[in-house]
Amino acid sequence: MATPGFDxxxxxxxxxxxxxxxxMTQRGWRVLLLDAGPAFxxxxxxxxxxxxxxxxxxxxxxxxxxxxxFAPLQQLDPxxxxxxxxxxxxxxxxxxxxxxxxxxxxxxxxxxGGSTLHFTGEAHRMHPEAMAxxxxxxxxxxWPVRYAELEPYYLEVERLLxxxxxxxxxxxxxxxxxPLPAHPLARASRRLGxxxxxxxxxxxxxxxxxxxxxxxxxxxxNYCGGCSHGCPLRDKGSADVTFVxxxxxxxxxxxxxxxxxxxxxxxxxxxxxxxxxxARGVRSRVPTRxxxxxxxxxxxxxxxxxxxxxxxxxxxxxxxxxxxxxxxxVGRAEEPLLxxxxxPADAISWQHNRPDAVPGVTGGFRLxxxxxxxxxxGPIAHAQRAVAGFGREHxxxxxxxxxxxxxxxxxxxxxxxxGSRIDLDPARRDAFGRPLARIHSHVDAMTVRRLRAxxxxxxxxxxxxxxxxxVEEFGTYDHFSAAHVFGTCRMxxxxxxxxxxxxxxxxxxxxxxxxxxxxxxSSGGGEAPSLTIxxxxxxxxxxxxx
Amino acid sequence: MRxxxxxxxxxxxxxxxxxxSRRAAVRRIALAxxxxxxAELPGLAQAAPDRQxxxxxxxxxxxxxxxxxxxxxxxxxxxxxxxxEAILRHLRGNPLGERLLGAGCAWLDSxxxxxxxxxxxxxxxxxxxxxxxxxxDSPPGRFFQVMRNTVLADYxxxxxxxxxxxxxxxxxxxxxxxxxx
Numbered sequence: 235m236a237t238p239g240f241d242x243x244x245x246x247x248x249x250x251x252x253x254x255x256x257x258m259t260q261r262g263w264r265v266l267l268l269d270a271g272p273a274f275x276x277x278x279x280x281x282x283x284x285x286x287x288x289x290x291x292x293x294x295x296x297x298x299x300x301x302x303x304f305a306p307l308q309q310l311d312p313x314x315x316x317x318x319x320x321x322x323x324x325x326x327x328x329x330x331x332x333x334x335x336x337x338x339x340x341x342x343x344x345x346x347g348g349s350t351l352h353f354t355g356e357a358h359r360m361h362p363e364a365m366a367x368x369x370x371x372x373x374x375x376x377w378p379v380r381y382a383e384l385e386p387y388y389l390e391v392e393r394l395l396x397x398x399x400x401x402x403x404x405x406x407x408x409x410x411x412x413p414l415p416a417h418p419l420a421r422a423s424r425r426l427g428x429x430x431x432x433x434x435x436x437x438x439x440x441x442x443x444x445x446x447x448x449x450x451x452x453x454x455x456n457y458c459g460g461c462s463h464g465c466p467l468r469d470k471g472s473a474d475v476t477f478v479x480x481x482x483x484x485x486x487x488x489x490x491x492x493x494x495x496x497x498x499x500x501x502x503x504x505x506x507x508x509x510x511x512x513a514r515g516v517r518s519r520v521p522t523r524x525x526x527x528x529x530x531x532x533x534x535x536x537x538x539x540x541x542x543x544x545x546x547x548x549x550x551x552x553x554x555x556x557x558x559x560x561x562x563x564v565g566r567a568e569e570p571l572l573x574x575x576x577x578p579a580d581a582i583s584w585q586h587n588r589p590d591a592v593p594g595v596t597g598g599f600r601l602x603x604x605x606x607x608x609x610x611x612g613p614i615a616h617a618q619r620a621v622a623g624f625g626r627e628h629x630x631x632x633x634x635x636x637x638x639x640x641x642x643x644x645x646x647x648x649x650x651x652x653g654s655r656i657d658l659d660p661a662r663r664d665a666f667g668r669p670l671a672r673i674h675s676h677v678d679a680m681t682v683r684r685l686r687a688x689x690x691x692x693x694x695x696x697x698x699x700x701x702x703x704x705v706e707e708f709g710t711y712d713h714f715s716a717a718h719v720f721g722t723c724r725m726x727x728x729x730x731x732x733x734x735x736x737x738x739x740x741x742x743x744x745x746x747x748x749x750x751x752x753x754x755x756s757s758g759g760g761e762a763p764s765l766t767i768x769x770x771x772x773x774x775x776x777x778x779x780x
Numbered sequence: 781m782r783x784x785x786x787x788x789x790x791x792x793x794x795x796x797x798x799x800x801s802r803r804a805a806v807r808r809i810a811l812a813x814x815x816x817x818x819a820e821l822p823g824l825a826q827a828a829p830d831r832q833x834x835x836x837x838x839x840x841x842x843x844x845x846x847x848x849x850x851x852x853x854x855x856x857x858x859x860x861x862x863x864x865e866a867i868l869r870h871l872r873g874n875p876l877g878e879r880l881l882g883a884g885c886a887w888l889d890s891x892x893x894x895x896x897x898x899x900x901x902x903x904x905x906x907x908x909x910x911x912x913x914x915x916x917d918s919p920p921g922r923f924f925q926v927m928r929n930t931v932l933a934d935y936x937x938x939x940x941x942x943x944x945x946x947x948x949x950x951x952x953x954x955x956x957x958x959x960x961x
Contacts, residue, residue, distance in 0.1 A: 282952035289937045324925065329916045418960040456955025466952055574947045575956025613936035613945055618929050624848040624912070625905060629855065632936075637946035 239521030240266045240488075243508055244528060245495045245537075248348020250749035251528030252473035252481065253391070253768035257775035259484040266520060267481065268493040268510065271298045271344025274351055274474065280464035288612035292352040292463055297492060297513070298345045299338060302532060303659030303672035307333035310712055317561075317685055317711035321619040328712040333677065336715040340532055340673060346491050347474030349530070349717065352462050354578050354607060355443040355470045356762035357397040359388050359406040364589050364598070364647070367756040371589065371596045373649050374554070374756035378727050378736035379770070385409055387769035392441075394480070395471035396449040397765075399441035404584055417446045417455070420576025422640045423603040425567065429699025430583055430601075440582040440602060443471030443765075459606050461578045477768070496666060498525060500543055503744045511666065524745045524778070528771070531555065531719040531752035535656045536671035538723065538733070546742045550733050552656040554721040556648035556757040557675055559599075561685055561709040562608050563692035564641040565701035566620065572637050578606035579643075583695075587759040589647065592687045596680055597647025598759030599688050601695060604643030610706065612636070620705040639705065642695045644688030645760035648720070651678045656722050675714050685711055718763055723752035738774040747774055833886060836895075838868060840885040841927075843897040847904045848928060849935050854944040861941065863934045867927070884923030887911065 241263035244251045248269075255267040272295045274280075281290045309332055310318070319327045328334045342349045362381035367374040389410055392399075399412035416439030419427065430437035444461065447454045455469045468475045481487035492513030499507040499519070507521040527534050535552040538545040545551045583601040585591065591598045609615055613636055620639055621631040653676025658669035677685075689709065696704070708715075726732025729741035734753050740746045749771040751763045758766075842864040849858040858864065871877040888896040891907040899907070912928075914921035935941050942948040 283950050285939045285950065286937055287950045287952075289933060324929070325916075420959045422959075456952075457957055457960050458951035458955040459959075460951045463951075570946055572946065572956060572959040574951075575959025577960070612947060613942065614933050617932040617936050624908060624928060626850055626852050629849065629852055633854075633944045633946075 239507075239523070240264050241522070242266070242524040242526060243268065243520060243522040244526040244749075245269075245508075246348065246528035246530070246533070246750065247346045247473065247478060247489065248528060248530065248750070249350050249473050249764040250751075250767040250771045251526065252347070252477035253771040254526050254528060254747075254749045254775055255487055256477040256481040257772045259481045259486040261775065263486065265481065265487045266490065266522070267478065267487055268490040268495070269344065269346055269348070270300070270494045271346070271491065272296065273346040273489070273491040274464065276464065276466050276468050276475065280466045282458060282460040282463050282466055287460070287463065288614050290463075291609070292343065294343070295345070298343050300342065300344045300533065301662065301664065301670050302338070302340050303662045303670045304335050304339060304714070305672055305674040307335070307714060308653075308676055314682060314711060317682065317689065317709055319708045319712050321706035322622040323617070323619040327708065333675075333712055333714060336713040339714045339716070340719065341715070341717040342530060342532075346478055346489060347472045350472040350764060351464055351474065353472070353717070353764060354461050354762070355472070356579055357392060357395060357399070357441045357443040357471070357765045358758075358761035358763075360384075360758050360761055360766050361405055361584075361587055361589070361598070363405070364587075364756060364758045364761075367589060367597070367649070373596055374556075374721075375724060375726060375731070377755050378725055379773070381406075384766070384769050384773065387772045388765060390772060391765055391768045395443040395476050396445050396452070397441055397443050397471070398439075398446045400439040402438060404436070404438075405588065412441065414446055414449060417442060417444070417577045417580055419580050420457070420573065420603070422567075422571045422573035422605060423576065423581040425571060425640060425701070426603050426642060426695060426699050427581060429695050429697070429701075432698045433694060435583045435585045435601070435695070437581055437583050440579050442577060442580065444577060445469040445471075455577060457576050459575050459578055459611060462606065494666070495537060497541060498544055498746070500743075503742060505743065505746050515665075524747070526747045526749050528749040530750050531722045531754075532656055532671045532673065534748055534750055534752045535722040536658065539656075539658050540668055544740065544743070544746065546729070546733065546740065548730055548733060548741065550724060550731060552722050554650035554724050555654040555656050555674070556650060556720040556754070557654070557710070557714070557716040558718045559646045559648045559681055559684065559688075559710045560643060560715075561688040561692055562604055562641055562643040562707065563689070563696055563704060564605070564608050564610050564620070564639055564706040565696040566635055566703045566705050567638045567640055567701050570637045571640065573605045573639055574611045574637055579603060586644075586687070586691060587761075589759060591759075592684070595684050595687055597649055597684055599644045599646030599684065599691070600760035601642060601644050601691055604641040605639060607643060608641040608706070608708070610639050610641060635705075640696065640699065640701045642692040644692050646684050646688055647759045648757045649678075649680060650721060651676055653678070673714070677711055682711065685709055718751070718757070720751045720754040720757045720763065723748050724755050725753040726755060737777040738770060747778075749774060833882060836889070837881055837885045838864070839897045840888055841868065841881065843904065844885070844888060844908070844927070845931050847901070847908050848931050850901075855941050858931055858935050861935060861938045863931055866934055867930055880919065880923050880926065883919035884911075884927065887920040887923070
């Protein structure tokens, strides 16, 4: 069955796809925005007001958690015991000899809004020096787009989302201030700030896509701390309540949830139509003048590998996979700090973020307040992980611990290595019989050095903040646990070494683009990617129209 | 960061039946994850409990749960909130989980000389302390870790356990403005 054609079809309604769709509607184009996952209703689908709020975390709906395969992860080195994860309550959290997949491993949401539905909402610009890793350090690759070219787009996205940020720009120069003033820091983050000051570290308000006051028809945040559970207030700038809402309001964007791309139908170098299946499995053909893929750095390369005509001949699709390299230390203060409340990741230090900031280590990292991202918020987490043992004394200690735990997290550069890539899983298939994506991940020697520096920084910050008693540490060395993934459809000027060009157009095709973090040539030193994904998407659409 | 019910064991959501209630589904997923690696546990797959053992498990397990989470002046014991029954209900039809349960209960009974449920609290606490110290790769050690996580999650998901906590209500709809003052 054929349906009327569109000026553009966007596959994937997360950060990049939603931004691209909105920009296209501004150009007067008729757009179809589809996603394999469901739509969420912030008013009713999230569980933060229910007794089971802590247990459910983000309330996935049928179809919102995509399946991903994993190749066996590496054997762990006993000499690196200081980088193993542990908690007081559980002991070693990976007691095995190999690196393990933590939970689903790749933490994402399929649906209208994509992973912005459960993201914290950090709104980061890339460090300009982290966009030239190839030239400066001979690793990863240079971005073919300069910071100066992205800057006006960053600003536009910040204004659309309502980003609240500090006055101080530091290494990321700005042409105008943030649209909203920074949020007040939570007590626990102010405590970390005291430690940072004692160490001579910068400690800033973190730029956040969450509203300190009503803005553009959305209410202000009430500091419940539950951003990653899904924001019922709609003050968090997830893509569904910002870009998708505006695209839909234009009258030129049709949104279809539960719709899976099966294949692109091409004629020469042009995509002419796509074949999709709806939630009931009914197939249809959708003619389109343009195709945008925006499914993230795991699923987008899978779609290309399933269709060699889209992937081209570079052999680069799926290579250069970069993940979230992180280390989190959680400690317990002597007194109550109400640390369950406040805005998650409200404070940050960019001190180690420049790619050469850490002597002997290539690639930087950032430090931030992280009790909510560590998921050490409610009584279940504290009872299981922060307090050892059992019995009446355990109960008493849980009562003391809830609200007193403080976490520092370091999130760092991830550099490509030959052992980290995406391919097609030979053993597992989706509902349509197509191989799933399979993640290969390898922690190399430089990553270990960076992790060591990151662990030293988080431990040092907690110690200086008078949070001396550690209760848990968690890191990338012995767990694969990634929400930010990058690089598998790298952008670049040379079609032999990249998948898309500087305007995100697939090499070899006239009318197909990729708008997600798979195009990143390097990961940055711990910056959250969504703002950059969205800035790149707006720019890409503008370049088409030009 | 997201830890599974027991970190290091993948949470496998695909292939599970659709939930009849979200809370039941969450518990089932956590238990499925927690027992996912049990097939490789030495000795567990071969353990074949007899009927007499099986009939004693619910009582042993309920008292084990109350040893982990006893009543105190503020909040009730695990069994008062229905925690053991809920876990046993959701272990039904999970052969490896049931074998783990059997291995754990048999170890507890043996550790106190016959009937864990009838033992005095200090004896039970001492037995649980020994069990807690056993290796992850032994059936009793795995039983303790898996069930400790599951019991604590079930218990503290119930608002009746929240008395005395600084966080004694869901985060919404009120939020926590006081945390940023």
